Amino acid sequence: MRNIIIKNGTVLNPKTGIYKKLDIMINNGIIIKIEHKSKIKQNGFSYINAKGMIITPGFIDLHSHLREPGHEYKETIETGTASAAKGGFTTICAMPNTNPAIDNIRSLNILKIAINNTAVINVLPIGTITKSRKGKALSPIKTLLNNGIIALSDDGDDLYNEKLLKNALIIAKKYGIPLSQHCEQPQLVKDGHMHEGWVSMRLGLKGRSPEAEELMVKRDIKIAEEIGAHLHIAHISTKKSIQLVRNAKKRQAHITAEVTPHHLTLSHEDVAFKNNNYNTINYITNAKVNPPLREKEDIIACIRGLNDNTIDAIATDHAPHDISEKNIEFTKALPGMIGFESAFALGMDLVNNKQISFKKLIQKLTTGPAVSWQLNKIKGLEGLGKIEEGLQADLTIIDKKKKWKNLPDQIISKGKNSPFFGRTFTGKVMMTIYKGNIVYQETNSVMKAKE
DSSP: OOOEEEESOEEEETTTTEEEEOEEEEETTEEEEEETTOOOOOTTOEEEEOTTOEEEEOEEEEEEOOOTTTOTTTOOHHHHHHHHHHTTEEEEEEOSOSSSOSOSHHHHHHHHHHHHHHOSSEEEEOBOSBGGGOSSSBOOHHHHHHTTOOOEEOTTSOOOOHHHHHHHHHHHHHHTOOEEEOOOOHHHHTTOOEESSHHHHHHTOOEEOHHHHHHHHHHHHHHHHHHTOOEEETTOOOHHHHHHHHHHHHTTOOEEEEEOHHHHHOOGGGGTOSTTOTTSOOOOGGGOOSSOOOOHHHHHHHHHHHHTTSSOEEOOOBOOOOGGGTSSOGGGSOOOBOOTTTHHHHHHHHHHTTSSOHHHHHHHHTHHHHHHTTGGGSTTOTTTTOOOTTSBOOEEEEEEEEEEEOOGGGOOSSOOOOTTTTOEEEEEEEEEEETTEEEEEOTTOSOOOBO
16 A cells, blocks of 8 residues: 555654644655645545644664574564564664674674565664674774665674774774774673662672763763764663763764663663562562663753754664563563654653653654764665655654553563563554555554555
């Protein structure tokens, strides 16, 4: 279905600031008309009544783990993109920590074939900075760039070798792409399992200190600034790290940053305690992530960073794991949680609590990531983060007032590792349209495409 007229909805276009009732006409996957109370009737078109709904550009995720190739028991391109579509995403960037890693043409081609054959939305590959992500020798970056990667990252590990980082940033600058860094000083986080603080002490667990992140953010910004390269700070999590980025932006350095929904809504206390019951200790492995959940003052700083645009994007860091890798002793459990299907709802929690505006939330899920990585300057991707005539119809339709309960049996992702199960949210993605095709529709939605 590529010929659609969406009627009676309210269009929110962060790029132009438009937020009003408009109808959208889509022909062969392209938006051909946007107007108020359209009276167009066209044979061969399906009609969607979006009364009471908000229509936004399709969401964009700069940071996700699709696990294919090599770890298909956790997730595949097919299940991961279907999960992302349910969450309202039409474009996602796939981190390269697969097996084999995306550090050569062969593994990149394996990934691209899987994307072409099974993805229901747009997947943009990220290539490794170093071979096998080991931090010892640079990957063939130019060759990877010529074959379709859009950024560099060794995510999951910090590139600690300063000489290699400098050389990689020089190459990244030459080709105009971002280098995304997982900033945690390796020696300071070795054998650490959660944020270093009073909760880790009470649980008897070795912590991962905030200084481990802040030292690397400071070092990496300095190097990138000297070179003039685009450095992206992945899953930023501490108050001081955010201030370092804020200061760098004031100096006009090309530094961008993302924050995850979980770092906006959970603290280290959520690793151990449920419902503010500090008498009963838990070891909640689904809340184990890297970088770890921090303190409440860090959550406040992350939210402030969104509001003043120090932080450019909300990114899920969707990291599915098999139950056998989470339902075990805390110190042996792998870090990470799924994020596609709850990201918007967690953002709506911030909106409903008046911590950010709805427009700000949508901006950080759409134009923010598109502009910060200049994705909409890539040929064929000009429509990312936009709703405009003549551009590709990638759209997300939202019901801001829809209440729903997050349950594991309703999750499309293979991964069921989320600390948010059982939560009731207000605000839900009802339909996702990619290239004019409906790739997700809420089962009980009142919206139905009619001829």
